[in-house]
Amino acid sequence: MRVLVILNSLELGGTQINAVDFAWRLRERGIESILIGPRATADDALSLLDYARTRAVAIESFAPADGMSAQARQLRRIADEHDVDLVHVCGMWGSARPTYWGPAIFGRRPWAQTVYEMSVTSVVHRHMPLIVGTEYLAEELDGRPGRTVLISPPVDLEADMPDAAAGQRFRAANGLGDGPLLGIVSRLDSRMKATAIATAIDAVRPLAAVGAGLYVVGGGDAEAALGARADAVNHDLGYEAVRLLGPRADPRPAYAAADIMLGMGGSAARSLAFARPLIVHGEAGWSCLFEERSAAMLARSSFWSADRPERPVEDLVRIAEPLLADPARRAALGAFGRRFAQERFGLDAMSDRLAAFYRDAVGAYHARDWLCDLPREGRRVEGMLRRRLGLVPGVAAGSRT
Numbered sequence: 001m002r003v004l005v006i007l008n009s010l011e012l013g014g015t016q017i018n019a020v021d022f023a024w025r026l027r028e029r030g031i032e033s034i035l036i037g038p039r040a041t042a043d044d045a046l047s048l049l050d051y052a053r054t055r056a057v058a059i060e061s062f063a064p065a066d067g068m069s070a071q072a073r074q075l076r077r078i079a080d081e082h083d084v085d086l087v088h089v090c091g092m093w094g095s096a097r098p099t100y101w102g103p104a105i106f107g108r109r110p111w112a113q114t115v116y117e118m119s120v121t122s123v124v125h126r127h128m129p130l131i132v133g134t135e136y137l138a139e140e141l142d143g144r145p146g147r148t149v150l151i152s153p154p155v156d157l158e159a160d161m162p163d164a165a166a167g168q169r170f171r172a173a174n175g176l177g178d179g180p181l182l183g184i185v186s187r188l189d190s191r192m193k194a195t196a197i198a199t200a201i202d203a204v205r206p207l208a209a210v211g212a213g214l215y216v217v218g219g220g221d222a223e224a225a226l227g228a229r230a231d232a233v234n235h236d237l238g239y240e241a242v243r244l245l246g247p248r249a250d251p252r253p254a255y256a257a258a259d260i261m262l263g264m265g266g267s268a269a270r271s272l273a274f275a276r277p278l279i280v281h282g283e284a285g286w287s288c289l290f291e292e293r294s295a296a297m298l299a300r301s302s303f304w305s306a307d308r309p310e311r312p313v314e315d316l317v318r319i320a321e322p323l324l325a326d327p328a329r330r331a332a333l334g335a336f337g338r339r340f341a342q343e344r345f346g347l348d349a350m351s352d353r354l355a356a357f358y359r360d361a362v363g364a365y366h367a368r369d370w371l372c373d374l375p376r377e378g379r380r381v382e383g384m385l386r387r388r389l390g391l392v393p394g395v396a397a398g399s400r401t
Contacts, residue, residue, distance in 0.1 A: 001030060003358060004084040006075070006099065007037035008091035010048045010061060012219070012247050013187050014266035015116045017051060018153050019090050024055040025351040031358060034082050035059045038094075043247075046219070050249040071095075072102030079103035086362050087111040092124060100125060100373065107367035112357070116153060116265075118304055125376070127369040129361040131354075134302040145372065147364055151353050152345035153266040153302070160252060160273035162338070167256035174245055176257065179211045180324045183258030183276075185251045185267050188220035193264075196281035197222075200262050201229050203316045204241050210324050212241075217254040219247035259330060260323055262287075262316075268303035269345055272337035277330045279319055280304070285312030289319050291333060295340055 005023065007016050016037070023033035035052070039061035042049055052059050065074045075098050079087055087103045089095045092115045104111040112129040120137060124130070127146045132138050138150040171177065184200060186193050197216060204214050216226070223244065230242040248254060252274075255261065261271035264281045268290075271278045278290040280298050282305030290298055309315050323330055 001086070001358065001362075002032045002034065002082060002084045004079050004082060004087045004103070005033050005035045006087065006089050006095040007035060007048070007059070008089075008094040010037040010039070010042035010059070011187070012043075012046060012048055012051060012249075014153060015090055015114065016048045018116070018266065019114075020048065020052045020055055020057050020059075021154055021156060021347055022351060022354055023057045025347055026355060029351065029355045031355055033057075034084065036062055036078065039063050043219070046247045046249060054250060068098055068101065071098035072100075072105070074102070075099055076102040076105070079109060084109070086358055088358075089113040091115075092117050092121065096123075096125065097377075100370070100377065104128070104365070104370060107365060107370035110362050110365035112361045112365075114151075118302070118306070125373045127372045128365055129357065131357065134304075135300040146369065147360070149353070149357050151350050151357065153269060154347040154350035155266075155270050155273045155341055155345050156347040157273055157342060158347075160255070160270055162275040162334075163252070163256045166253040167258075170253035170257040174215070174243065176213065176215060176243065179213060180259045181257065182207075182212060182214045182260050182262055182320065183254060184214070184216045184218070184262050185254050185270070186216070186218045186263060188216070188218050188222040188226055190220070190222040190225070192283045193220070194222035194226060195285050196262075196264065196283060197226055198229055199285040199287075199312045199316055200281070201226065201233055201242050202313045203320065204233050205236060206313075206317050207320060207324070208237050208241050210321060212320070212324055213243070214241065215243045215245055215254070215257075217245050217248055217251050260320060264304045265302055268298075269341060272341040275334035275338040277323060277333035278303075278337055279316065282307055284308040285316075287312065287316045287319055289323075289333075290337060292336060295336075299340075299344060 005019055007019060023035055026033055037059060042061060049059055065071045087099050089099050096113055099111050103109045114131040116133040126144055129147045131149055131151050133153050141148045200214055227244050230244055233242050234240050255271055255274040258276055261276040262279050262281050263271055268278055268280055280288045280290055280303045286305045286307040286309050288294055
């Protein structure tokens with residue numbers, strides 16, 4: 001079986017890394033994944049291409065054609081050249097409409113989509129097979145016409161496991177010392193991640209009283225702003241308590257080095273695999289300790305929350321401070337987290353689920369499904385034309401929207 005996997009970005013992000021891991025594991029299940037992604041999104045310093053090489057997975061970078069219709073023809077040509085059985089769009093934005101009008105037009109080739117975001121908006125087509133990574137979304141979409149399945153962002157439990165020696169080498173190589181450390185591995189994304197990371201940086205001021213430091217591994221558009229915030233904290237404390245270490249093709253030693261990990265989504269799940277105690281971060285600075293009484297709730301929401309706490313820094317300090325003083329509690333939480341990861345989102349189990357989804361999806365999308373989404377597409381085209389013709393109040397003819 002051959003599947004064209006369209007990545008919305010070649011940045012080192014969770015959904016993209018998951019796609020590479022799945023492609024690597026699906027080979028042994030008789031499925032060849034052809035990964036493609038937009039060339040302009042590959043950072044010259046470090047990108048998904050570097051990570052893919054560690055898995056011996058090839059990615060074809062391409063320059064998307066200008067305009068949706070031209071992109072549709074381009075993707076149809078790529079799918080035909082590779083003679084794929086299925087097209088899989090990874091991500092909510094970018095390639096879904098060109099796939100609908102291109103390789104999948106009139107249902108001539110089945111397609112599916114993964115949405116690992118925390119909500120599924122109205123732009124997502126309703127009749128093709130869909131993968132979500134969050135339990136509550138699977139419940140909310142139970143009545144959706146197209147098949148919807150839950151496949152959690154996977155964790156490679158063989159590669160992602162406790163490694164004290166690698167953690168010590170990471171500390172030594174980056175001059176992090178032997179004191180208690182909080183760690184974050186994340187995209188430095190202004191849209192979803194930056195507020196939570198800024199909260200952690202600010203929390204180092206009071207946590208410095210117990211000798212704690214923080215390191216952040218990752219890159220993104222918020223890097224300069226977060227770097228300035230870290231500089232301000234370090235200036236106030238008189239030493240470098242917060243370190244921004246940049247992105248890494250292999251971040252595993254960064255997970256292994258922390259006394260406590262902070263994170264959301266796939267990074268949070270990966271922290272559990274390393275048997276690190278975990279404080280889950282929401283995108284607006286909310287914090288919650290992962291423990292037996294909170295585990296089911298946090299997993300159901302994919303280790304994320306939109307809640308906006310009144311005192312996010314104080315909340316984080318209140319959770320982290322006693323943990324930093326209690327090595328036995330940290331060890332117990334880490335062991336529980338590792339067991340939880342083994343049961344809930346191992347890469348092999350999720351790869352089995354994806355392989356079954358692919359085989360079902362090939363026979364689950366037909367011309368009638370394509371036609372059922374056509375009225376929605378028609379309304380979108382009509383709205384676009386009305387805006388361009390200036391028929392929408394407040395939008396001048398010829399303006400860009």
